[in-house]
Amino acid sequence: MTHISIRNLNAHYRDHQALKDIVLDIPRNQITVIIGPSGCGKTTLLKSMNRFLDLVVGTHISGDVLIDGESIYAPGVDVTEVRKKVGLLLQRPFPLPMSIYDNVAYGLRIHNMHKRGRGLDAAVQHYLEMAGLWDEVKDRLHVPAGRLSVGQQQRLCLARGLAVEPEILLGDEPTSALDPPSALHIEKRLLALKEQYTIVLVTHILRQAKRLADYVVFMYLGEMVEHGPAQQVLENPQQERTRAYLEGEI
Amino acid sequence: MTNKLLPRPRVLRSLRVPLLSRRKTERIGGRLFLITTALPLVLVVVIALALLARTYPILETQPIGELLFGQTWHPLRGEFGFYPFIIGTLWVTLVSMLLAVPLCLLSAIYLAEYAHPAVRAVMKPLLDLLAGIPSVIYGVWGLVAIVPWVQNVAAPASKRWLDFLPFFAVTNTTGYSILAGGIVLAVMVIPVIIAVTYEVMEAVPNGLRESSLAVGATRWQTIKHVVMPKAAPGVLVGVVLGFSRAFGETMAVLMVVGNVPRVPSSIFDPAYPLTALIANNYGEMLSIPLYDSALMGAALVLLVVVLIFNLGSALLLQHFLARTQA
Ligand SMILES: Nc1ncnc2c1ncn2[C@@H]1O[C@H](COP(=O)(O)OP(=O)(O)OP(=O)(O)O)[C@@H](O)[C@H]1O
Ligand SMILES: [Mg+2]
Numbered sequence: 001m002t003h004i005s006i007r008n009l010n011a012h013y014r015d016h017q018a019l020k021d022i023v024l025d026i027p028r029n030q031i032t033v034i035i036g037p038s039g040c041g042k043t044t045l046l047k048s049m050n051r052f053l054d055l056v057v058g059t060h061i062s063g064d065v066l067i068d069g070e071s072i073y074a075p076g077v078d079v080t081e082v083r084k085k086v087g088l089l090l091q092r093p094f095p096l097p098m099s100i101y102d103n104v105a106y107g108l109r110i111h112n113m114h115k116r117g118r119g120l121d122a123a124v125q126h127y128l129e130m131a132g133l134w135d136e137v138k139d140r141l142h143v144p145a146g147r148l149s150v151g152q153q154q155r156l157c158l159a160r161g162l163a164v165e166p167e168i169l170l171g172d173e174p175t176s177a178l179d180p181p182s183a184l185h186i187e188k189r190l191l192a193l194k195e196q197y198t199i200v201l202v203t204h205i206l207r208q209a210k211r212l213a214d215y216v217v218f219m220y221l222g223e224m225v226e227h228g229p230a231q232q233v234l235e236n237p238q239q240e241r242t243r244a245y246l247e248g249e250i
Numbered sequence: 251m252t253n254k255l256l257p258r259p260r261v262l263r264s265l266r267v268p269l270l271s272r273r274k275t276e277r278i279g280g281r282l283f284l285i286t287t288a289l290p291l292v293l294v295v296v297i298a299l300a301l302l303a304r305t306y307p308i309l310e311t312q313p314i315g316e317l318l319f320g321q322t323w324h325p326l327r328g329e330f331g332f333y334p335f336i337i338g339t340l341w342v343t344l345v346s347m348l349l350a351v352p353l354c355l356l357s358a359i360y361l362a363e364y365a366h367p368a369v370r371a372v373m374k375p376l377l378d379l380l381a382g383i384p385s386v387i388y389g390v391w392g393l394v395a396i397v398p399w400v401q402n403v404a405a406p407a408s409k410r411w412l413d414f415l416p417f418f419a420v421t422n423t424t425g426y427s428i429l430a431g432g433i434v435l436a437v438m439v440i441p442v443i444i445a446v447t448y449e450v451m452e453a454v455p456n457g458l459r460e461s462s463l464a465v466g467a468t469r470w471q472t473i474k475h476v477v478m479p480k481a482a483p484g485v486l487v488g489v490v491l492g493f494s495r496a497f498g499e500t501m502a503v504l505m506v507v508g509n510v511p512r513v514p515s516s517i518f519d520p521a522y523p524l525t526a527l528i529a530n531n532y533g534e535m536l537s538i539p540l541y542d543s544a545l546m547g548a549a550l551v552l553l554v555v556v557l558i559f560n561l562g563s564a565l566l567l568q569h570f571l572a573r574t575q576a
Binding site for chain 1: 366368393425455457458460461462463465467471475476479480500
């Protein structure tokens with residue numbers, strides 16, 4: 001049932017503590033939504049799950065993150081394997097400087113996955129279909145990806161992430177740069193994908209949380225204040241700070 | 251009709267005046283920009299025409315093919331072949347590019363992608379400092395360090411181990427050579443190229459790197475497939491900028507290449523770049539017939555070479571941008 005277990009996780013940026021002793025179990029094949037005011041550590045928590053915190057100079061991490069019971073911080077763990085298993089959608093889309101086709105094929109080529117199973121063409125089509133982009137781009141697969149609209153670019157990034165066959169999808173406010181119809185399009189995709197993937201999303205938009213979440217985590221000033229099934233946390237919060245946030249007081 | 255009878259409302263009039271004048275300002279501003287943009291272009295054309303006019307006398311006595319491809323430079327006998335100078339310029343530039351560009355790329359990659367912020371903080375002002383050193387100083391350094399090094403170390407080593415290769419034969423034992431010129435030129439342009447390349451790579455958005463790393467690419471794969479292609483147009487501009495400077499910086503090269511007007515066949519041969527020809531001889535021996543005209547011709551050739559160089563890189567830039575455009 002539990003897919004990701006976070007155990008006593010502390011994260012420091014130099015001497016600023018961004019995460020304080022987080023203990024959390026993230027359920028498999030559900031959408032877990034992390035909410036909380038700006039600067040409370042949502043992005044930091046998310047990036048602890050694919051070893052992206054390693055990229056920031058001066059971070060210090062203690063505690064552990066386990067995926068399927070295996071530590072991703074254990075010595076000898078291959079970070080590229082971790083990141084292959086845990087996809088990440090950024091706040092706004094960054095198409096790689098290459099064609100639409102090559103963007104989706106990028107990870108497949110990096111990991112030498114295109115030689116086994118069905119061919120590269122079929123794989124590219126499959127993942128573009130999963131991301132709901134195929135029909136819009138099938139006639140111009142070889143134009144630079146930068147020519148797509150921002151909404152299409154974000155779906156392309158989704159396809160690129162799906163192509164390396166992850167088990168988990170992280171999203172850091174993945175719709176915040178998009179217009180409402182494009183945002184809804186992404187939401188629809190995520191809802192469809194949770195059958196096969198464990199999804200963890202950060203969002204600022206409470207209504208989006210209500211639409212998507214099966215499980216909700218509320219954070220405040222680096223602490224995890226409350227977590228539980230969406231219904232329970234959003235409708236009937238147990239903590240005063242959660243209630244205040246949901247009612248727009250903090 | 252009513253206009254004549256009724257005075258216009260005050261408000262309207264006061265609104266109209268600034269509107270009109272603003273439009274006028276905009277038009278004048280637009281033209282001004284056009285003029286300032288066109289000015290350098292006009293200037294290049296004017297310079298080219300002036301040089302052409304001064305070159306005309308020699309073009310009347312010799313066909314252009316003979317000037318460009320003539321191998322002997324003997325002003326007293328009226329022989330003005332530019333070929334050795336053109337080839338000399340290309341050799342020195344090519345050698346310095348081969349030395350500088352890979353080194354600059356690696357340094358810039360290191361600085362932008364791997365170095366600790368503290369290293370960057372030290373390196374940036376250092377590069378600016380190096381870029382600001384007057385070229386004569388590099389020339390002197392070339393004289394006291396590089397020329398003897400070529401003479402005593404590089405040339406004997408090449409004679410022993412690389413003699414069988416084309417372009418590495420040693421017949422000149424003075425050390426004043428294309429290699430010395432190329433090294434000095436490379437050292438001069440390296441800080442400029444590193445600085446520009448580094449800045450261009452730093453300007454590549456972090457989100458692109460993260461996007462690549464997020465699918466499990468390694469750092470090096472990310473640099474190779476994402477950062478470099480994205481930065482390529484800017485890197486190209488950096489290289490061109492460095493060598494545009496190099497073309498102009500006659501002084502340092504002139505001091506170490508030997509200035510012998512013969513077509514070189516090895517990096518250990520001396521050469522005589524076009525810039526050195528003009529700088530060394532203009533104002534002297536102008537009593538020789540057509541000498542002045544020949545030097546103007548050399549300047550014209552240099553101008554054309556630089557223009558072709560810049561145009562070529564602009565086209566290459568377009569090609570890159572069209573491919574990766576984002
Ligand atoms: N690279 C960094 N260096 C230093 N401090 C950082 C860095 N990144 C984040 N922080 C700090 O860590 C804390 C948590 O940041 P984080 O980005 O996780 O917040 P967030 O909840 O995602 O905020 P937002 O909703 O604005 O995206 C903040 O106080 C922030 O200032
Ligand atoms: Mg954030």
